[in-house]
Amino acid sequence: MIYAVVGAGPRTGTSWTMEQLDKAGLPVYYTDYLEIPGAAYDTVPTELNGLKNVIVKVWPNSMFMNRIGRMVVLKRDYESQMASLQIQIEREREAGFSVDMPPERMIEQAYWILERTTTPRLEIETKDLNARIGEVIEWFSEPFEQVRTA
Numbered sequence: 001m002i003y004a005v006v007g008a009g010p011r012t013g014t015s016w017t018m019e020q021l022d023k024a025g026l027p028v029y030y031t032d033y034l035e036i037p038g039a040a041y042d043t044v045p046t047e048l049n050g051l052k053n054v055i056v057k058v059w060p061n062s063m064f065m066n067r068i069g070r071m072v073v074l075k076r077d078y079e080s081q082m083a084s085l086q087i088q089i090e091r092e093r094e095a096g097f098s099v100d101m102p103p104e105r106m107i108e109q110a111y112w113i114l115e116r117t118t119t120p121r122l123e124i125e126t127k128d129l130n131a132r133i134g135e136v137i138e139w140f141s142e143p144f145e146q147v148r149t150a
Helices: 014-023 045-050 060-065 078-094 103-115 126-149
Strands: 002-007 055-058 068-075 121-125
Touching: 002 014, 002 060, 014 055, 014 068, 014 126, 045 055, 055 060, 060 103, 068 126, 078 103, 121 126
Parallel strands: 002 055, 002 068, 068 121
Antiparallel strands: none
């Protein structure tokens, strides 16, 4: 079983959340296989199936391909998410990456997928993330405590 940090579209605070989980000593897994500016803690999607008892950052479109036991879903108000996403798309283009999907569609697709998953979740607005990071750490700590004591 793996646990996931998932954004309702790009630019929701997933990398920062993973960094905080890592600093808290939780078992985060990442490969940072792409050198995308402004992105961190990414994992090669094909590696996800072989993982167990780790926390990963995943895109919503990876949800159906993997057994996710628990997740944190980060949501951001649409206007600030779009503004941040436009800046990120420009950074990626300058670095030589092509972005094929319109930003509006990226967000719509994420919500469509997340609405159809039944994975136990903790939903947090990005604007509240700093104040609620302790809750996120606790949400992910519990399953690992059970594994350690079993």
